[in-house]
Amino acid sequence: MVRRIVELVDARGRTLGECPVEEAHLPPGRLHRAFSIMLFDDQDRVLLQRRALSKSRFPGLWANTCCSHPAAGEDVAESARKRLDEEMGLHVDSLRELGTFVYQALDGQGAAEHEFDHVLVGELDASARTAPDREEIEELAWVPYLELVEDAAARPERYAPWVPGVIELIDQARATA
Template sequence: MPITSAEGRSADSAAAPASPEAAEPIMLELVDEDGRTIGTAEKVSAHLAPGRLHRAFSVFLFDEQGRLLLQRRALGKYHSPGVWSNTCCGHPYPGELPFVAAARRTAEELGLAPELLREAGTVRYNHPDPLSGLVEQEYNHLFVGTVRATPEPDPEEVEEYAYVTPAELEKLMSEVTFSAWFMTVLDTARPAVREVIGAGAGW
């Protein structure tokens, strides 16, 4: 199971001043228990205990060998830094379709355009993060797909990545920390995973 680190930025890019847009608060879409939009909230405030239920997405991409693409979140992330998780996850902008957000963030974080991407259901969960003290109260839209291109991750988002078989995933989970939501979203997505890549892959 080769693990590939993201390339560091150049000194010039690291020293570049933040744009005015970077200082603007990131807003999330608040939802009710049925996933209906009820308002918005600033990103970090929505994750402060006890958390506010908001819309999210999770992506699972597989290569031609049926291996799952994992990422280790960058050490500078405000939430769950340095832990392993699924291919990509995040939050749609208010009014943005979850499918569009999933494709957008996969490109932004990993430099990838999925060859195939399909909906895989939704799951609602409440997961406190023991490392940061933040809380994931999410109504999560799941997506499963396939990819052929080599990832070109943004080092501000992704520390490293790996493709794993089910057996390699089980071994890795016994050795390192995964995100609090990982198994919840993976277990919910499994039926769609088997439809996309076949039951013979072992997922």
């Protein structure tokens, strides 16, 4: 088993060191770099994933298209493209970073998240074939973006705790476009 290492950061995203991913997710969580990707199609739908029931953190909840942690010093966008390929069998040429936010959450099962999250967006043809890693993903769904926004606000318990921050950055980018 490969032991994954995450990059510890301060609240401004400056590197402080490294630690094993498992250690970073022990309550209350150590602040570390992460990324969240949201892919849109040409009908303003987003590709969501429901996290596998076997996941160690927030299993069975709906989340953005893909999320993970870059290796220390690794380019976030490059790491994100690699993770899309590994987790979903998707090749996306261009991802655009919208910004970052920090969140902290306990999952009620003994794990925590405390992440400096980079939000990236990209485009994908809805007919693109996916090959989801079943250890990571329970199911996928294309959902109209506005429906996601409304449902996440009305039923937050269905969604991973970082989804509101992802939505907020997307909405901010759209307001200034």
